Every structure is written in structure tokens, then in C-alpha cells.
Amino acid sequence: MKLCKKLVFGLLLALNLTAGAYAAVVGIPWDKAPIKTNDQASLQNGAKLFVNYCLSCHSASFMRYNKLVDIGLTEQQIKDNLLFTTEKVGDTMKANIDPRQAKAWFGANPPDLTLITRSRAGAGGSGADYIYTLFRSYYRDTSKPTGWNNLAFPNIGMPHPLWQLQGERKPIFEARQEHGHEVQAFTGRWEQVQPGSMTPLQYDQAVGDLVNFLQWMGEPGQNKRVAIGVWVLLFLLMFTFIAWRLNAAYWKDVK
Structure with a gap:
């Protein structure tokens, strides 16, 4: 009897949670x-945006500053534009935030x-699609x-790091019926509440560079x-042709 009551209680709880989920905002598809x-x-x-807006809280501890020479920067440019005063060009990209403070502020370590x-x-989609969508889906929520x-990430613990560039926007929702429940669905349109230092096009390009x-x-x-893969495929294609002609020459006199 007790087991039956537990099963019934669990079923009712699951139904309530499901109803609550349907009453929430419907998720959005990821942009490319x-x-x-x-x-x-x-x-x-993108490297400049990452250092200026992300590195204060988030590390990239498997990347060294001097590796950025691979994207066309010189070590002097890295020192002048991307390094803080206490760092060296051979150091890894680590945030200076105290992990205990980060957990207290955001609920978890960045x-x-x-x-x-x-x-x-x-x-x-890809992880790049997710991050690109995330940075373009923030909105003010005083609650x-x-x-x-x-x-893209409801109830996110991280505040909008690029809000000064994008400004403040408000998503426009509409009520829809899905599976017998009313949901607030995003229409794909935004209302600009406060402009940022960039136009919407400039901001999208900047986010694209950061995600890139x-x-x-x-x-x-x-x-x-x-690039190596392309050359390997070309070699295999050429070798296949040579092997085919050698095979034909070898067996042409065999009856």
C-alpha cells in the first residue's frame, strides 16, 4: 500500500513539473x-575581445599568450595590447578572479x-553555434x-559581459498552445530598450569574431x-591511378 502511494505521489509530482516546464518560455534554436x-x-x-571582456573571470589555462603569433600577432603586439602588467608572454591565459569570490557571486566557478x-x-548545432546564440540572447530581467x-540558457548565472557594446534589449513573446499547455514562445523579434556603443550589425560581427x-x-x-588532409587525399587519388595502371600493365599479357 505504501509503495502504491509513493508511486502515485511520484506520478503527480512528475505531472506538476511537466506542467511547470510547459508554462515556461520555450527554448530557441541556435543561430549559425x-x-x-x-x-x-x-x-x-576576437582575441582582443576575449582578453578585455572574458579573461577577467574565465581562464583559458591550456593556451599561452605566445601561441597567438599563429594568428598573425607579434610578441611585441601581444605584450603591448593583450598582457596585463604582471604577466609574461609565455604565461598561460589565467583569470585573476578568486575562485571563492566567483562562487559566491555567480553560484559556481566560471x-x-x-x-x-x-x-x-x-x-x-556546434558549440560555436551555441556560444554565438548565447551572446546574442541576453535580456534584462530584474527578477x-x-x-x-x-x-539560450534560462536562469544563467553569468551577467551579460558585452552589454555595453550591445545595449539592453527586450525579447517579444507570444502565447501559444503546445500539447495542451500555454507557453510563452519567442517570436524572433527584439525591442531595443537602450542602445549600446555598437550597432546591431557591428555587435553581431564582434560576437562572430569572439566565437571565431x-x-x-x-x-x-x-x-x-x-590542409594536410587535403594533400593526403590528393596523394591517395594519384596513387590509386598509378596502382590501377600498374595492375593493367601487369596483367595485360596474362590469359
Whole structure:
């Protein structure tokens, strides 16, 4: 009897949770990130944005500053534009925030971003698509401790790091019926509440550059790997032709 009551209670709880989920805002699809890891101008701008807006809280502890010479920067440019006073060009990109303070402020330690685009891939697209959508989906929400919320990551603990560039926006929702429940669905339109220092187009380009840098940082040798792969395929194609002609020459007199 007690077991039956527990099962009934569990079923009712599950139904209540389901209803609560349907009453919430419906998730949004991920946008396609404009990834071009061979575009050095984009990567350099992305590196500047990462150091200025992300590195204060998030580390990239598997990446060294001097590795940025691979995207066209000289060590002197790295020292002059991307290093803080106490760091050296051979150091790893570590945040200076105290982990205990970070946990107290945000509820958890900010994750390392070296491999963030590789770790966030899912059914909605690549990890780069997710991060690109995330930075373009923030909106003001005074009910949250940070004052911010996000359509791609509801109840996110991180405040909007680029809000001064983007400004403040308000998503426009509409009520819809799904599976017998009313949900607030995002219409795909935004209302600009306060302008930022960039136009919407400039902001999207800046976010694209930042995500492009994060994608490159997850595998700095990816362009070289792809280039080697192309040459290997060409070699195999040529070798296949030579092997075919040798085989034909070898067996032509055999009856």
C-alpha cells in the first residue's frame, strides 16, 4: 500500500513539473556562427575581445599568450595590447578572479574556456553555434540576482559581459498552445530598450569574431590538419591511378 502511494505521489509530482516546464518560455534554436578560423583579422579582434571582456573571470589555462603569433600577432603586439602588467608572454591565459569570490557571486566557478566550443556541441548545432546564440540572447530581467537572463540558457548565472557594446534589449513573446499547455514562445523579434556603443550589425560581427577565436583556441592546429588532409587525399587519388595502371600493365599479357 505504501509503495502504491509513493508511486502515485511520484506520478503527480512528475505531472506538476511537466506542467511547470510547459508554462515556461520555450527554448530557441541556435543561430549559425560565422566561423572562419583562417581569417586572421577576425581572430585578432576576437582575441582582443576575449582578453578585455572574458579573461577577467574565465581562464583559458591550456593556451599561452605566445601561441597567438599563429594568428598573425607579434610578441611585441601581444605584450603591448593583450598582457596585463604582471604577466609574461609565455604565461598561460589565467583569470585573476578568486575562485571563492566567483562562487559566491555567480553560484559556481566560471568554467575554463579553452575548449568551450568543443564541449558545448549538441543536437542544436556546434558549440560555436551555441556560444554565438548565447551572446546574442541576453535580456534584462530584474527578477534575477544579476539583473540578466538569457533565452539560450534560462536562469544563467553569468551577467551579460558585452552589454555595453550591445545595449539592453527586450525579447517579444507570444502565447501559444503546445500539447495542451500555454507557453510563452519567442517570436524572433527584439525591442531595443537602450542602445549600446555598437550597432546591431557591428555587435553581431564582434560576437562572430569572439566565437571565431574561441573555436580556433579549442584546436589551434585545425587549419593545418585540414590542409594536410587535403594533400593526403590528393596523394591517395594519384596513387590509386598509378596502382590501377600498374595492375593493367601487369596483367595485360596474362590469359
